[in-house]
Amino acid sequence: MEFCTRVANELMLKEIQKGSGKNVLSSPLSINAVLNMVVTGTTGDTLKLMLGFLGSESVDEIKSKSTRIAALLRECRQSSKRDYGGGFIRDDGLILTMISGAWVDQRFPLVPEYEEVLKGIFKSEANNVDFKTKADQVVDEINSWANIASRGLIKNILQYGSVPTETTLILANVLYFQGFWHGGRKFDEQMTENRKFYLLNGDNVSVPFMTNNSKYCHYGSFDGFKVLEIPYVSDQANKFAMYFFLPDERDGLQTLLGKFQSGSGFLNEEYFKLTHVRLGEFWIPKFKFSFDFDVSGIMDDIGESSSIIKNPRDLSEMVHNSEDVPFFILKMFQKAYIEVDERGTKAVATTLLSLVGGGEIPPQNLSFVADHPFVFMIREVRSGLVLFTGAVINPIRED
Numbered sequence: 001m002e003f004c005t006r007v008a009n010e011l012m013l014k015e016i017q018k019g020s021g022k023n024v025l026s027s028p029l030s031i032n033a034v035l036n037m038v039v040t041g042t043t044g045d046t047l048k049l050m051l052g053f054l055g056s057e058s059v060d061e062i063k064s065k066s067t068r069i070a071a072l073l074r075e076c077r078q079s080s081k082r083d084y085g086g087g088f089i090r091d092d093g094l095i096l097t098m099i100s101g102a103w104v105d106q107r108f109p110l111v112p113e114y115e116e117v118l119k120g121i122f123k124s125e126a127n128n129v130d131f132k133t134k135a136d137q138v139v140d141e142i143n144s145w146a147n148i149a150s151r152g153l154i155k156n157i158l159q160y161g162s163v164p165t166e167t168t169l170i171l172a173n174v175l176y177f178q179g180f181w182h183g184g185r186k187f188d189e190q191m192t193e194n195r196k197f198y199l200l201n202g203d204n205v206s207v208p209f210m211t212n213n214s215k216y217c218h219y220g221s222f223d224g225f226k227v228l229e230i231p232y233v234s235d236q237a238n239k240f241a242m243y244f245f246l247p248d249e250r251d252g253l254q255t256l257l258g259k260f261q262s263g264s265g266f267l268n269e270e271y272f273k274l275t276h277v278r279l280g281e282f283w284i285p286k287f288k289f290s291f292d293f294d295v296s297g298i299m300d301d302i303g304e305s306s307s308i309i310k311n312p313r314d315l316s317e318m319v320h321n322s323e324d325v326p327f328f329i330l331k332m333f334q335k336a337y338i339e340v341d342e343r344g345t346k347a348v349a350t351t352l353l354s355l356v357g358g359g360e361i362p363p364q365n366l367s368f369v370a371d372h373p374f375v376f377m378i379r380e381v382r383s384g385l386v387l388f389t390g391a392v393i394n395p396i397r398e399d
Helices: 002-018 028-039 044-054 058-075 111-120 131-149 252-262 296-303
Strands: 024-026 095-105 126-129 165-181 192-200 206-211 216-222 225-231 240-247 273-280 281-287 287-296 327-341 344-358 367-369 376-381 387-393
Touching: 002 028, 002 252, 002 296, 002 387, 024 287, 024 327, 024 344, 028 044, 028 058, 028 095, 028 165, 028 327, 028 344, 028 387, 058 165, 095 387, 126 131, 126 225, 131 165, 131 344, 165 387, 192 281, 240 252, 252 287, 252 376, 287 296, 287 376, 296 327, 344 387
Parallel strands: 095 126, 281 367
Antiparallel strands: 024 387, 095 165, 165 344, 192 206, 206 281, 216 225, 216 273, 225 240, 240 376, 287 327, 327 344, 376 387
């Protein structure tokens, strides 16, 4: 997971440097799930490279980690009411689902052992399709699947013409989270009011800010920034919370993200050892936005790329006939959505990875007033698993 949070941090930093003013969102957990699906079917130099940047020693370790993540999701069940795709709706209203899918071209059928791994560990059925002559039909199928799995929040993740006829395999993952604020941390809708939010360029916008009468929170102050934790209603086994990382300076977001580039970044356990205090002021803006990005491009930028698989035999444990293609290009894309209001949080991410055959290799006072750009994270407290992370640059933008 550390590698995937590095990807998320690099993404936020690059967007800030571009000065686009866009809010940023990604799901390290969803990226990790798709990469794990790929690793379990690779061999040779490609396997060594991918294990290296995932921080694992072997395919068995990847399988073990994936099994533990699946077990954590199952532990979220509190009621017997089953939700589609292996997720569960709990009595407290928390919903957490992870759904995976696979679409394989009929020219390159899956190796049976790999197909069993997809079914057994990732709970993913393989769909046999024809990318060569019916690519747009497959686009419709994947878009429909993603729309249902994301509960209508992710639409048209693929466009007609976006899937090359040389595509061999598409792997996909949808992570959906819905949580309601813990009773003592609920925001009072009657207290929501418009306040100024200061942008990185020095301007400000008027947006709705939330607060409550309690003002008791888990809080910490560090070198140049503050951290606030707001928990969601959850059972004793799993505790989910949203964390806000607020720079001390209104234009300090880039400096903060720079700090996170070194060491363990914002996974540093010290940042989560917070104190229960009463805040004099406590304001968090409401926000809702979507964001999509090229995951493989960010991997290239941090020097951990495996986007070109030069030896097709490295996929021989995944698909048959891989040697018929000179090399494969790996492309990964993610589209995510989040909404934070007085009741709680709704967030979803869809991650797609495609393997495309190619013929020519291309070039390579104690207070917490979040009234300026900040980083946020949705995390399972016990395991430290990061579901979502992002940066709010302008709460009024829905992108």
